[in-house]
Amino acid sequence: MKYFFKKLTSLIITLFLISILAFLAFQIIPGDPAVSKLGTEATPERLEALREEMGLNRPVVVRYLIWLQEFLTGDMGTSYNYDLSVREMLGNRVPVTAALSLLSFFLIILISIPVGVLSSKNVDGLASRLTAVVNQVIMAVPPFFLGIFFTLIFGFIFQLFTPGIFVAYQESPGQFFVYLLFPALAIAIPKSAMAVKFLRGSISDELNRDYVRTAYSRGNTRTAVLYRHVLRNALIPVVTFLTMTLADIVASGIIIEQVFSIPGIGRLLLSSIGTRDYPIVQAIVVLLAFIVVLLNFITDLLYKYVDPRIKI
Amino acid sequence: MSAWTERIFCFMKKSNNYNLIGGAVICGLMLLLILIGQFYTPHDPNAIDGMNKLAAPSPAHLLGTDNLGRDIFSRVLVSLGTTFSIALCTVCIGAAAGVLIGGLTGYFGGPLDEILMRACDIVAAFPSILLALVFISLIGPGKYNVIITLGILFIPSFARITRSAFAGCKNQDYIKSARLMGAGGARLMLVHILPNTIPTLASAIAIGFNNAVLAEASMSYLGIGVQPPDASLGRMLSEAQSYLFKNPWYALSAGIPIVLLILGFSLLGDGLQRRGGSDASN
Numbered sequence: 001m002k003y004f005f006k007k008l009t010s011l012i013i014t015l016f017l018i019s020i021l022a023f024l025a026f027q028i029i030p031g032d033p034a035v036s037k038l039g040t041e042a043t044p045e046r047l048e049a050l051r052e053e054m055g056l057n058r059p060v061v062v063r064y065l066i067w068l069q070e071f072l073t074g075d076m077g078t079s080y081n082y083d084l085s086v087r088e089m090l091g092n093r094v095p096v097t098a099a100l101s102l103l104s105f106f107l108i109i110l111i112s113i114p115v116g117v118l119s120s121k122n123v124d125g126l127a128s129r130l131t132a133v134v135n136q137v138i139m140a141v142p143p144f145f146l147g148i149f150f151t152l153i154f155g156f157i158f159q160l161f162t163p164g165i166f167v168a169y170q171e172s173p174g175q176f177f178v179y180l181l182f183p184a185l186a187i188a189i190p191k192s193a194m195a196v197k198f199l200r201g202s203i204s205d206e207l208n209r210d211y212v213r214t215a216y217s218r219g220n221t222r223t224a225v226l227y228r229h230v231l232r233n234a235l236i237p238v239v240t241f242l243t244m245t246l247a248d249i250v251a252s253g254i255i256i257e258q259v260f261s262i263p264g265i266g267r268l269l270l271s272s273i274g275t276r277d278y279p280i281v282q283a284i285v286v287l288l289a290f291i292v293v294l295l296n297f298i299t300d301l302l303y304k305y306v307d308p309r310i311k312i
Numbered sequence: 313m314s315a316w317t318e319r320i321f322c323f324m325k326k327s328n329n330y331n332l333i334g335g336a337v338i339c340g341l342m343l344l345l346i347l348i349g350q351f352y353t354p355h356d357p358n359a360i361d362g363m364n365k366l367a368a369p370s371p372a373h374l375l376g377t378d379n380l381g382r383d384i385f386s387r388v389l390v391s392l393g394t395t396f397s398i399a400l401c402t403v404c405i406g407a408a409a410g411v412l413i414g415g416l417t418g419y420f421g422g423p424l425d426e427i428l429m430r431a432c433d434i435v436a437a438f439p440s441i442l443l444a445l446v447f448i449s450l451i452g453p454g455k456y457n458v459i460i461t462l463g464i465l466f467i468p469s470f471a472r473i474t475r476s477a478f479a480g481c482k483n484q485d486y487i488k489s490a491r492l493m494g495a496g497g498a499r500l501m502l503v504h505i506l507p508n509t510i511p512t513l514a515s516a517i518a519i520g521f522n523n524a525v526l527a528e529a530s531m532s533y534l535g536i537g538v539q540p541p542d543a544s545l546g547r548m549l550s551e552a553q554s555y556l557f558k559n560p561w562y563a564l565s566a567g568i569p570i571v572l573l574i575l576g577f578s579l580l581g582d583g584l585q586r587r588g589g590s591d592a593s594n
Contacts, residue, residue, distance in 0.1 A: 152556055152563065
């Protein structure tokens, strides 16, 4: 219990620090929001009036607190370029990005665990060594290149989907899923190569332990030992590794969304950086940072729950 | 395995450090290409040839031409050099600052150590692309801005590795005896501890290269890295995407060198790690 509270305080402090840093970072940008809104030909009086109205003349601390309060109640500001609230703009895109991330996560689990376990059965065999080599190569492939490669093969050659034309969930759930499958694979495959490497290392560590030797001496076959005893213990570090990769998936998603023209948060972030639409950038950065830190927090808790031997 | 297969494959012992050998070979090859590219390219990488756009590979243009008629092979050679130099500068900045910070806090310890390591943990927990995007949105795109951004982003991981290496070495007996003989702090750190941490650092540097190349390629792909007309593999890849149907060679020629570069460094890093470094966490 004490561990939980310690981690919780750490989480809250971290979230505060992130919000402060993000806020400050966007305050030091040269450029005056009032000028951006009214244009360079506005009179100084009107600029001053707008600044007063936007609250830009108040001390930094006050502005931060106002921003924080608004953020926590859901008002994340208004976009500079479009006159919509940031919340509206994010609203449509969050489910898409979430769907992509979850799909990638499940694919990673689906691919890496069977491959990891099956290739560890016979450690010196051909399958195992081949897996190690292929693994290393796949880990070196950047997700966006894999994405382009898939576009070439599955989009153009096999015509399984039309590259660049995103299918919304409302239009056709089936096509939506198929369209997201390939970006999800592009993210999942390099990450599952890492997971496989991790899992194999973990399994081979476990196979060297005393209890395994005991199990063999009692007549268990290699397969039985692997599935009944080793797997459960070997999966522990892998579980925490997988939870950490969820944060990485969200990050890779930003680039992959660009590759496949998926209207998600990542793509919005990139276009907003290009057009200097700072309210959106600020909101997305803080949101993503919050999610990442939250995921790490859950990872820490999971770690302690899954393996009671760990003393943090 | 049967006796005859054993005979043939007996040189493929598990004890050989294939990662190191493979990594060294690939890196050597890439470095050779980079060096060649510095002095000679088959065509001018920026020479536009309107008549010959998007051509397939031919003896004249080994990897074909891009959408403006520029020779892809020459551009790949030059951009390998660019990517490598960016990665080199990034790792230099990150390693120099990181080793300095990590070494000092690892040796002296105390509350400063706790605070700095917590800060590093927080930064390391972030997806680096997000931080890179924020930095770049603040200071603008461009080759040198990328180097500064990535260099700063890499400092925490180098600092952590160095710090744990130094903290581990600090309590060894030979350090204690050196201190008894009158060695001061600076001498201890430079002459005694540092040489012993070199295997770990070498592996960390190779993996740092790995990450730097990936990060630079990603940022160039997104358009916030190296700006045109300078060639960069990531940027070429993003341009190639529009012409994927007409000339798939463009994308493959841009992407495969990235993969090879990353593969070479990651194999090298793993090989060095196996050879004597402690756990260099990504």
